[in-house]
Amino acid sequence: MVKLYIALGLALVVTVVTAAVGLAKGVRLPTVLYRSAISLVGCALAAYLAAYLAEGYYRRRFGGIKPGRNKVDIISKDGIIDNDELLNPSHATPQFNPMDPESLEHVSVK
Numbered sequence: 001m002v003k004l005y006i007a008l009g010l011a012l013v014v015t016v017v018t019a020a021v022g023l024a025k026g027v028r029l030p031t032v033l034y035r036s037a038i039s040l041v042g043c044a045l046a047a048y049l050a051a052y053l054a055e056g057y058y059r060r061r062f063g064g065i066k067p068g069r070n071k072v073d074i075i076s077k078d079g080i081i082d083n084d085e086l087l088n089p090s091h092a093t094p095q096f097n098p099m100d101p102e103s104l105e106h107v108s109v110k
Contacts, residue, residue, distance in 0.1 A: 007043075009047075
Protein backbone atom coordinates (compact mmCIF):
# COMPACT_ATOMS: atom_id res chain seq x y z
CA MET A 1 0.00 0.00 0.00
CA VAL A 2 2.90 2.32 0.73
CA LYS A 3 4.18 1.81 -2.80
CA LEU A 4 0.87 3.04 -4.19
CA TYR A 5 0.96 6.14 -1.98
CA ILE A 6 4.51 6.90 -3.08
CA ALA A 7 3.66 6.36 -6.74
CA LEU A 8 0.48 8.44 -6.68
CA GLY A 9 2.07 11.23 -4.67
CA LEU A 10 5.01 11.55 -7.03
CA ALA A 11 2.75 11.31 -10.07
CA LEU A 12 0.46 14.05 -8.77
CA VAL A 13 3.39 16.35 -8.08
CA VAL A 14 4.77 15.80 -11.59
CA THR A 15 1.32 16.29 -13.13
CA VAL A 16 0.75 19.58 -11.33
CA VAL A 17 4.19 20.83 -12.34
CA THR A 18 3.60 19.77 -15.95
CA ALA A 19 0.22 21.52 -16.08
CA ALA A 20 1.56 24.67 -14.41
CA VAL A 21 4.49 24.96 -16.81
CA GLY A 22 2.25 24.29 -19.80
CA LEU A 23 -0.25 26.96 -18.74
CA ALA A 24 2.53 29.43 -17.94
CA LYS A 25 4.02 28.99 -21.40
CA GLY A 26 0.66 29.58 -23.08
CA VAL A 27 0.17 26.07 -24.43
CA ARG A 28 -3.35 25.16 -25.59
CA LEU A 29 -5.59 23.46 -23.01
CA PRO A 30 -5.95 20.10 -24.86
CA THR A 31 -2.18 19.88 -25.11
CA VAL A 32 -1.79 20.63 -21.39
CA LEU A 33 -4.37 17.96 -20.51
CA TYR A 34 -2.70 15.41 -22.81
CA ARG A 35 0.76 16.07 -21.38
CA SER A 36 -0.58 16.00 -17.84
CA ALA A 37 -2.30 12.65 -18.44
CA ILE A 38 0.87 11.19 -19.93
CA SER A 39 2.88 12.52 -16.96
CA LEU A 40 0.37 11.10 -14.48
CA VAL A 41 0.39 7.60 -15.95
CA GLY A 42 4.08 7.48 -16.80
CA CYS A 43 5.33 8.79 -13.48
CA ALA A 44 2.89 6.64 -11.50
CA LEU A 45 4.19 3.51 -13.22
CA ALA A 46 7.82 4.59 -12.90
CA ALA A 47 7.44 5.49 -9.21
CA TYR A 48 5.63 2.21 -8.47
CA LEU A 49 8.39 0.26 -10.19
CA ALA A 50 11.08 2.20 -8.30
CA ALA A 51 9.30 1.63 -4.96
CA TYR A 52 8.89 -2.08 -5.78
CA LEU A 53 12.59 -2.45 -6.56
CA ALA A 54 13.63 -0.47 -3.47
CA GLU A 55 11.40 -2.63 -1.27
CA GLY A 56 12.94 -5.80 -2.70
CA TYR A 57 16.43 -4.44 -2.14
CA TYR A 58 15.75 -3.51 1.48
CA ARG A 59 14.05 -6.83 2.18
CA ARG A 60 17.12 -8.68 0.89
CA ARG A 61 19.52 -6.41 2.71
CA PHE A 62 17.72 -6.16 6.06
CA GLY A 63 15.51 -9.26 5.94
CA GLY A 64 17.00 -10.78 9.09
CA ILE A 65 16.00 -7.88 11.29
CA LYS A 66 12.74 -8.64 13.02
CA PRO A 67 10.85 -5.84 14.70
CA GLY A 68 10.17 -6.72 18.27
CA ARG A 69 9.81 -5.34 21.69
CA ASN A 70 12.47 -5.48 24.33
CA LYS A 71 11.19 -6.57 27.69
CA VAL A 72 12.15 -3.94 30.22
CA ASP A 73 11.76 -4.89 33.85
CA ILE A 74 11.79 -1.81 36.05
CA ILE A 75 10.66 -3.53 39.24
CA SER A 76 13.23 -6.26 39.91
CA LYS A 77 16.84 -5.58 40.90
CA ASP A 78 18.29 -7.94 38.28
CA GLY A 79 20.85 -6.28 36.06
CA ILE A 80 21.30 -3.17 38.19
CA ILE A 81 24.92 -2.23 38.80
CA ASP A 82 26.16 -2.58 42.39
CA ASN A 83 27.36 1.00 42.57
CA ASP A 84 23.93 2.36 41.72
CA GLU A 85 23.18 5.24 44.04
CA LEU A 86 19.66 3.98 44.73
CA LEU A 87 20.86 0.60 45.98
CA ASN A 88 24.08 1.75 47.58
CA PRO A 89 23.81 5.34 48.90
CA SER A 90 27.54 5.48 49.74
CA HIS A 91 28.27 5.76 45.99
CA ALA A 92 25.84 8.61 45.49
CA THR A 93 26.90 11.47 43.28
CA PRO A 94 27.32 14.91 44.85
CA GLN A 95 24.15 16.89 45.21
CA PHE A 96 23.34 19.76 42.88
CA ASN A 97 24.38 23.14 44.23
CA PRO A 98 22.74 26.16 42.64
CA MET A 99 24.72 29.30 41.92
CA ASP A 100 25.22 31.41 44.99
CA PRO A 101 27.59 34.32 45.73
CA GLU A 102 30.36 31.98 46.99
CA SER A 103 30.35 29.88 43.82
CA LEU A 104 30.32 32.97 41.59
CA GLU A 105 33.80 33.85 42.81
CA HIS A 106 35.19 30.86 40.88
CA VAL A 107 33.66 31.93 37.56
CA SER A 108 35.91 33.96 35.31
CA VAL A 109 34.97 35.88 32.18
CA LYS A 110 37.50 36.36 29.41
